[in-house]
Amino acid sequence: MELDPLILSRIQFAFVVCFHAIFPVFTIGLASTIAGFETLSFKTGNPLWQRLSKFWIQVFAVVFGIGVVSGIVMSFQFGTNWSNFSYATANFLGPVLSYEVITAFFLEAAFLGVLLFGRDKVPQGVHLFAAIMVATGTFISSFWILAANSLMQTPDGLELINGMYYVTSWTDSIFNPSFGYRFAHMGLASFLTAALVVAGVSAWFVIQKREVEANKKALSIAMWFLLVLAPLQAVVGDFHGLNTLEHQPMKVAAMEGNWETSTGVPLLLFAIPDKEAQKNHFEIGIPKMASYVLTHDWDGEVPGLNEVSVEEQPPVFIVFWAFRIMVGLGLLMIAFALWGLILRLRGKLYESTLFLNGLRVMSISPFIAVLAGWVVTESGRAPWLIYGQMTHAQGLTPSLTGGMALFTLIGYVIVYSLVFSSGIYYLLKVFRGGLEKASAPHEMHEIERPMRPFSAAHVAIDEDL
Amino acid sequence: MEQTFDLTIIWAGIIGFGLMMYVLMDGFDLGQGILYPFAPNEKARDTMMNSVAPVWDGNETWLVLGGAGLLAAFPLVYSVFLPALYIGVFLMLAGLIFRGVAFEFRFKAKTSKHLWSWSFCVGSIVASFAQGAVVGAYIQGFETEGFAYSGGALDWLTPFTVFTGLGLVAGYALLGSTWLILKTEGEVQEFAYNITPKLLAGLMAVFAIVSIYTPFVDTSVQERWFSGPSLIWALPVMALFCAFVVFNSVRKRDEGMPFVATMGIFLFSYLGLLASKWPYIVPPKFTIYDAASAYNSQLFLLLGFLFVIPIVLAYTSWTYWVFRGKVKEGGYH
Numbered sequence: 105m106e107l108d109p110l111i112l113s114r115i116q117f118a119f120v121v122c123f124h125a126i127f128p129v130f131t132i133g134l135a136s137t138i139a140g141f142e143t144l145s146f147k148t149g150n151p152l153w154q155r156l157s158k159f160w161i162q163v164f165a166v167v168f169g170i171g172v173v174s175g176i177v178m179s180f181q182f183g184t185n186w187s188n189f190s191y192a193t194a195n196f197l198g199p200v201l202s203y204e205v206i207t208a209f210f211l212e213a214a215f216l217g218v219l220l221f222g223r224d225k226v227p228q229g230v231h232l233f234a235a236i237m238v239a240t241g242t243f244i245s246s247f248w249i250l251a252a253n254s255l256m257q258t259p260d261g262l263e264l265i266n267g268m269y270y271v272t273s274w275t276d277s278i279f280n281p282s283f284g285y286r287f288a289h290m291g292l293a294s295f296l297t298a299a300l301v302v303a304g305v306s307a308w309f310v311i312q313k314r315e316v317e318a319n320k321k322a323l324s325i326a327m328w329f330l331l332v333l334a335p336l337q338a339v340v341g342d343f344h345g346l347n348t349l350e351h352q353p354m355k356v357a358a359m360e361g362n363w364e365t366s367t368g369v370p371l372l373l374f375a376i377p378d379k380e381a382q383k384n385h386f387e388i389g390i391p392k393m394a395s396y397v398l399t400h401d402w403d404g405e406v407p408g409l410n411e412v413s414v415e416e417q418p419p420v421f422i423v424f425w426a427f428r429i430m431v432g433l434g435l436l437m438i439a440f441a442l443w444g445l446i447l448r449l450r451g452k453l454y455e456s457t458l459f460l461n462g463l464r465v466m467s468i469s470p471f472i473a474v475l476a477g478w479v480v481t482e483s484g485r486a487p488w489l490i491y492g493q494m495t496h497a498q499g500l501t502p503s504l505t506g507g508m509a510l511f512t513l514i515g516y517v518i519v520y521s522l523v524f525s526s527g528i529y530y531l532l533k534v535f536r537g538g539l540e541k542a543s544a545p546h547e548m549h550e551i552e553r554p555m556r557p558f559s560a561a562h563v564a565i566d567e568d569l
Numbered sequence: 570m571e572q573t574f575d576l577t578i579i580w581a582g583i584i585g586f587g588l589m590m591y592v593l594m595d596g597f598d599l600g601q602g603i604l605y606p607f608a609p610n611e612k613a614r615d616t617m618m619n620s621v622a623p624v625w626d627g628n629e630t631w632l633v634l635g636g637a638g639l640l641a642a643f644p645l646v647y648s649v650f651l652p653a654l655y656i657g658v659f660l661m662l663a664g665l666i667f668r669g670v671a672f673e674f675r676f677k678a679k680t681s682k683h684l685w686s687w688s689f690c691v692g693s694i695v696a697s698f699a700q701g702a703v704v705g706a707y708i709q710g711f712e713t714e715g716f717a718y719s720g721g722a723l724d725w726l727t728p729f730t731v732f733t734g735l736g737l738v739a740g741y742a743l744l745g746s747t748w749l750i751l752k753t754e755g756e757v758q759e760f761a762y763n764i765t766p767k768l769l770a771g772l773m774a775v776f777a778i779v780s781i782y783t784p785f786v787d788t789s790v791q792e793r794w795f796s797g798p799s800l801i802w803a804l805p806v807m808a809l810f811c812a813f814v815v816f817n818s819v820r821k822r823d824e825g826m827p828f829v830a831t832m833g834i835f836l837f838s839y840l841g842l843l844a845s846k847w848p849y850i851v852p853p854k855f856t857i858y859d860a861a862s863a864y865n866s867q868l869f870l871l872l873g874f875l876f877v878i879p880i881v882l883a884y885t886s887w888t889y890w891v892f893r894g895k896v897k898e899g900g901y902h
Contacts, residue, residue, distance in 0.1 A: 184655050270863050511656065512655070523666055
């Protein structure tokens with residue numbers, strides 16, 4: 105069998121990016137959560153907020169540490185596997201990705217150390233300021249990354265001369281047509297992720313009757329956030345979808361599983377899209393609903409995949425189902441938010457074991473939803489690397505062979521499995537240690553090392569708690 | 570856009586500086602991993618790791634900063650080197666990741682400590698070797714077609730690059746051992762004093778062979794060195810002088826000088842290499858100007874770099890200041 109370097113490179117990038125994405129999406133929201141706890145602690149002086157903050161700072165430190173490591177690999181992959189793409193877009197992507205690195209370094213050098221290690225060494229106001237700056241910094245980092253990604257979806261402000269893009273307008277290229285929607289959608293996703301993880305972990309502590317008073321406070325806030333953010337995300341997602349319809353109609357056609365441009369298109373709840381037959385099997389849908397959602401008119405026209413040749417169609421099955429997973433989980437989050445509200449109004453938010461256990465399970469849901477969302481937007485762009493301008497095949501490293509790509513694919517899978525299973529195993533230990541361990545004075549035989557995020561956690565990796 | 574400054578030269582300076590900073594700083598902490606199997610006992614290994622624990626990941630930021638700056642300022646370097654060194658880049662990244670994680674967990678481990686120690690050791694050696702091979706590959710030059718690499722997957726792996734790889738392993742070990750002379754005392758320092766001359770001898774052998782080989786790769790380099798007396802001869806002479814200082818100061822049991830002089834060997838060898846290849850950044854075809862990105866892209870990022878480099882430098886200096894002096898058994902407390 106001939107090994108295809110294109111497929112293998114795409115699998116490799118997807119694997120690395122999926123592994124990586126779950127960490128920053130959590131840290132961005134968690135940084136704001138910590139800043140929130142610190143603000144409450146500063147304003148009220150209630151020591152419970154500080155206990156909560158101490159615990160979640162440890163979680164943050166570990167997740168941040170893993171995310172930085174997996175991010176480094178990505179920055180090299182552009183060059184190793186997609187050198188034609190890197191070269192062509194370097195005038196834009198180079199500075200934009202470098203600014204992300206600069207933001208991260210500035211953040212780490214100036215504020216992260218104070219947040220992680222400075223609690224007893226600087227005035228509380230300074231510590232709070234550091235927490236707010238770290239939260240702001242994570243957003244600025246994602247600003248640059250999403251600008252880079254959005255440009256690949258909706259390129260603007262560039263001019264192609266002799267196979268290399270030149271930036272004609274920095275504002276047009278950075279604030280390209282899909283950027284604002286993507287930034288809002290991802291920002292909310294990060295907050296939702298933090299809210300659901302905090303809710304799930306706090307619920308688990310409440311069930312176990314550990315530090316109940318503090319964890320009830322955290323759970324309560326998380327549920328308020330969920331109540332506001334989950335419906336808001338549905339609205340923002342809808343706007344994002346309309347933007348995609350305007351600029352990348354084939355992505356929307358794949359999301360809807362719509363093969364032919366037509367009016368009064370149904371919203372499919374279930375179908376098995378078949379690209380070879382160019383149709384769906386076993387369709388179940390709500391009549392005219394897709395037309396209404398996308399055009400706000402029951403008989404509106406929705407573009408179909410038949411507008412382009414089969415080679416230019418995205419992988420319909422993957423996009424169609426990833427979209428349904430994302431939306432389905434989003435609806436489930438709204439349902440949990442409402443369930444929580446009803447329980448709260450009855451004064452039983454902390455008593456329903458069924459609900460609390462449900463929240464524990466739901467704490468994984470934002471990660472799956474985020475990955476599914478990225479699959480929709482990235483696979484939906486296929487076969488384009490830069491929408492309408494450069495295909496995956498054109499962007500690939502010309503000298504890359506299938507064997508080379510396979511070698512590093514297997515290599516990254518092994519490295520990531522070993523390294524990150526240790527990381528996640530350790531994270532679970534920190535969770536099990538809970539607020540008690542995070543607030544306990546730690547043994548001093550471990551030397552304090554500034555700027556090393558993991559040092560903020562004081563749990564042993566191989567000892568039973 | 571009006572090109573007021575030659576930004577390409579400025580960027581060559583920034584990247585060159587960043588790379589030198591990386592080699593010197595990560596060099597001595599990678600060196601701890603390389604020296605690890607030769608350490609007298611487990612307690613000595615603790616001390617060795619503790620001597621670099623506060624600074625090693627700050628040292629590695631220079632690699633990331635250099636890599637990112639390279640894509641922005643000299644995209645051709647990025648898009649030729651990485652495909653050409655594909656397998657080597659993977660090994661380097663895998664090595665650095667393993668080593669980094671081992672560093673974190675070794676301090677938190679009790680029963681599984683030796684496992685993390687060995688990851689630290691193997692990761693350090695693999696990463697150092699890969700970096701040395703990159704230097705060798707740069708000297709050899711790259712086969713290109715248009716603006717893309719067109720050679721094979723293992724073209725970079727030749728007897729010469731294996732040699733430069735091993736050479737850098739020896740060089741980093743030397744930086745590591747002289748760092749230990751500076752930062753430790755007692756048994757560990759004694760170990761470092763004893764191993765330093767051997768590492769120095771190894772490094773000098775590599776130095777000699779690279780110096781002889783490099784001019785024969787292409788005629789322009791040969792002419793630069795052998796077409797009459799030239800100031801650039803001062804660079805290898807200075808490097809040799811530094812090597813002598815290392816040897817002599819170790820013999821006299823000097824504590825600071827061996828490390829300073831070892832940095833001198835690296836600095837002058839590095840400058841000598843640049844003097845040979847200048848202005849070629851993707852040899853044998855492309856100069857820094859061929860490889861440069863657009864003027865407005867270089868300018869846009871320069872603003873950010875001018876802002877962040879002083880901060881990184883200040884923070885780095887502060888960390889080294891805080892952890893100045895000898896590392897005691899069991900850490901800095």
